[in-house]
Amino acid sequence: MKIIMLGAPGAGKGTQAEMISEKYHLPHISTGDIFRANIKNGTELGKEAKSYMDKGLLVPDELTVRILLDRVAEEDCKEGYILDGFPRNIPQAEVLDAELGKLGDKIDAAIDIEVPDENIIERMMGRRACTSCGATYHIVNVPPKKEGTCDKCGDALILRDDDREETVRNRLNVYHEQTQPLIEFYQKKGVLKTFDGTKDMMDVFKEITEILA
Ligand code: ADP
Numbered sequence: 001m002k003i004i005m006l007g008a009p010g011a012g013k014g015t016q017a018e019m020i021s022e023k024y025h026l027p028h029i030s031t032g033d034i035f036r037a038n039i040k041n042g043t044e045l046g047k048e049a050k051s052y053m054d055k056g057l058l059v060p061d062e063l064t065v066r067i068l069l070d071r072v073a074e075e076d077c078k079e080g081y082i083l084d085g086f087p088r089n090i091p092q093a094e095v096l097d098a099e100l101g102k103l104g105d106k107i108d109a110a111i112d113i114e115v116p117d118e119n120i121i122e123r124m125m126g127r128r129a130c131t132s133c134g135a136t137y138h139i140v141n142v143p144p145k146k147e148g149t150c151d152k153c154g155d156a157l158i159l160r161d162d163d164r165e166e167t168v169r170n171r172l173n174v175y176h177e178q179t180q181p182l183i184e185f186y187q188k189k190g191v192l193k194t195f196d197g198t199k200d201m202m203d204v205f206k207e208i209t210e211i212l213a
């Protein structure tokens with residue numbers, strides 16, 4: 001099963017992708033997490049990606065597409081995967097489509113989680129992310145057991161540089177201009193499933209499992 005997560009920054013894509021990954025034993029592939037791991041390790045790719053991420057802009061397709069295609073070619077992706085944060089524009093979706101087409105394959109479900117812009121800023125201000133394993137929390141909605149510490153791996157939680165209000169507003173603009181057209185793209189392919197992301201995260205998850213089952 002090959003799944004794509006769609007939705008604005010902060011809609012809950014990563015939160016749901018993580019739960020889907022555990023239930024269906026599929027790798028959760030987040031391009032944002034791959035970039036952040038490269039930034040943390042000080043790689044050239046990380047340096048280049050950071051200059052865009054800090055402004056709330058998309059990292060250029062040449063970099064992003066290569067990384068994603070290399071990742072899905074790995075052994076653990078044979079039975080499928082969940083893409084979280086890719087594709088983020090029509091050209092990326094077309095490359096993915098063409099690559100899958102060569103293998104006689106396709107995306108099975110595009111899960112669109114809808115949350116109005118008004119709710120996004122509050123979600124992002126409260127989001128805390130683990131610097132090691134990529135797990136995310138929210139200071140009010142999803143607090144960790146011990147403040148500032150990841151439940152899963154014990155590492156430190158931070159407010160991401162790009163989760164500050166100014167940058168979030170830029171990211172929302174980028175989302176509306178470049179990413180939102182993907183909703184129609186996958187709708188035309190007949191694989192779009194839409195969910196109300198303002199509901200409790202476990203209710204959203206339950207609805208998702210009902211369509212994937
Ligand atoms: P995305 O991957 O789409 O950017 P996240 O999964 O990181 O979004 O979620 C953004 C923030 O909102 C996090 O702090 C997360 O804990 C919180 N969150 C996720 N789902 C919900 C929900 N259904 N209700 C309230 N808060 C949520």
Ligand code: ADP
Nearest residue numbers: 009010031032052053057058059064085086088
């Ligand atoms: P969120 O889900 O909160 O929007 P992500 O972790 O998915 O955040 O992405 C963080 C940043 O990484 C994006 O704002 C963008 O700069 C970069 N990025 C992630 N995925 C892509 C992609 N597919 N194409 C271009 N840039 C990307």
Ligand code: ZN
Nearest residue numbers: 130133150153
């Ligand atoms: Zn962690």
